[in-house]
Amino acid sequence: MNTVLISGAGIAGPALAYWLRHHGLTPTVVERAPAPRPGGQAVDLRGTARDVARRMGVLDQVRAAHTGARGMAFVNAAGKRTSTMASDTLGDSGGAVAELEILREDLVRILHEATTTGVEYVFGDGITSLTQTGSGVEVTFERGAPRTFDLVVGADGLHSKVRSLAFGPESRFARDLGAYIAIFGTGRREDLGGWQLMHTVPGRTAGLYPTPDGGAKGMFVFASPPVEHDRRDTAWQRELVATAFADGGWEVPRLLDDLRTAPDFYFDRLRQIRMDAWSDGRIALLGDAAFCASPMAGNGTSMALVGAYVLAGELATAPDHVTAYRRYEEVMRAYVTKCQDFALSGARGLLPRSRGFIRMRDIALRVVPHLPGGARMFGDLQKLANMVSLKDYRSPSLTSS
Numbered sequence: 001m002n003t004v005l006i007s008g009a010g011i012a013g014p015a016l017a018y019w020l021r022h023h024g025l026t027p028t029v030v031e032r033a034p035a036p037r038p039g040g041q042a043v044d045l046r047g048t049a050r051d052v053a054r055r056m057g058v059l060d061q062v063r064a065a066h067t068g069a070r071g072m073a074f075v076n077a078a079g080k081r082t083s084t085m086a087s088d089t090l091g092d093s094g095g096a097v098a099e100l101e102i103l104r105e106d107l108v109r110i111l112h113e114a115t116t117t118g119v120e121y122v123f124g125d126g127i128t129s130l131t132q133t134g135s136g137v138e139v140t141f142e143r144g145a146p147r148t149f150d151l152v153v154g155a156d157g158l159h160s161k162v163r164s165l166a167f168g169p170e171s172r173f174a175r176d177l178g179a180y181i182a183i184f185g186t187g188r189r190e191d192l193g194g195w196q197l198m199h200t201v202p203g204r205t206a207g208l209y210p211t212p213d214g215g216a217k218g219m220f221v222f223a224s225p226p227v228e229h230d231r232r233d234t235a236w237q238r239e240l241v242a243t244a245f246a247d248g249g250w251e252v253p254r255l256l257d258d259l260r261t262a263p264d265f266y267f268d269r270l271r272q273i274r275m276d277a278w279s280d281g282r283i284a285l286l287g288d289a290a291f292c293a294s295p296m297a298g299n300g301t302s303m304a305l306v307g308a309y310v311l312a313g314e315l316a317t318a319p320d321h322v323t324a325y326r327r328y329e330e331v332m333r334a335y336v337t338k339c340q341d342f343a344l345s346g347a348r349g350l351l352p353r354s355r356g357f358i359r360m361r362d363i364a365l366r367v368v369p370h371l372p373g374g375a376r377m378f379g380d381l382q383k384l385a386n387m388v389s390l391k392d393y394r395s396p397s398l399t400s401s
């Protein structure tokens, strides 16, 4: 058990490569994009995930790239704040916006830079077939020559190719959350003062997030049945969003102008991936590929980092990969399930059915955090973020050297 092929150089892939290399194994990362992929909104590092970043030696870089977010506020159509939640209201990891927030693309860059030595990266390629034999996995690629690895890990996101090749079509594992999300860059917005602003009407939320360079990202989330389309057709996707928000108040018209021209446009269906098992023989899944919670839950990145640490540690210390995969799942399963359940309530908060629900949500946000036991009523995200205790994995190869 030495060579490991990882599909995907997002968050989970490079983090796993880091820890495998740390334990003396030989990781190769294949990424479909020609370089680490930019784009996406702010992601939160919560609880134990910060400890993983600290152990990787990248926590200072992550802190330096902090978005500067100070909290989240809901605003009405006139832009008046109706409720607010500061980043430290429910502990450093317990609020809607965690105290440590970073743009996804900055985290991807930091993790890639931390793994450029000792990890083979193959950009602009992807796996086309996986054949398990008694001693390894034979892999064919879109461009490169076939190769054989001891193990393969799919860290290739929500629409994982490894999952579809080794476990079955996405539809078997996807839990649809009934909505689409779009995220894109806007112009300069120093006026946000570090606050994320959200404007909700029944079935729709528009948002603005500050970025570290004084700019901002816009976000649209809206309830809709799935609509058949070509996933690469971004013109069609932008039009779908614009139609859904055509009558929007607040800053929506200005945001729609940005949406039409933004080069860093991210669009996807909100869905979770729920699987009974994250491995099959020598092939395992990690991050969104295994347990996507939804792109607006705030836990996907933390789960990916913690999962990478655990999976690599178990692979380095278990007698065989079957035991390692089983232990990885034992450590991660309850944490993942709770994060996914939490994400369902987050989705309901951004896609409320009625104006009455929006009023109740605003009252709850104003009052509940200050009540005794208030954190529990918000799902106790702080406790959830710290649910996994990191073991100190000492691989035989390292202890003997």
Ligand SMILES: Cc1cc2nc3c(=O)[nH]c(=O)nc-3n(C[C@H](O)[C@H](O)[C@H](O)COP(=O)(O)OP(=O)(O)OC[C@H]3O[C@@H](n4cnc5c(N)ncnc54)[C@H](O)[C@@H]3O)c2cc1C
Residues within 6 Å of the ligand: 007, 008, 009, 010, 011, 012, 013, 030, 031, 032, 033, 037, 038, 039, 040, 041, 042, 043, 104, 125, 126, 127, 155, 156, 157, 158, 159, 160, 161, 162, 183, 266, 286, 287, 288, 289, 294, 295, 296, 297, 298, 300, 301, 304
């Ligand atoms: C462009 C982009 C924008 C995102 N924006 C947000 C966001 O705004 N908010 C949020 O919470 N989450 C976002 N996500 C998801 C978020 O990054 C993940 O929830 C989380 O960080 C877990 O990371 P991951 O590494 O498992 O998956 P991801 O970060 O999705 O990384 C998966 C990687 O696999 C690559 N890949 C996909 N298919 C293949 C293939 N066939 N072969 C090889 N490589 C492949 C992708 O290009 C990507 O680099 C975004 C993901 C992407 C790719």
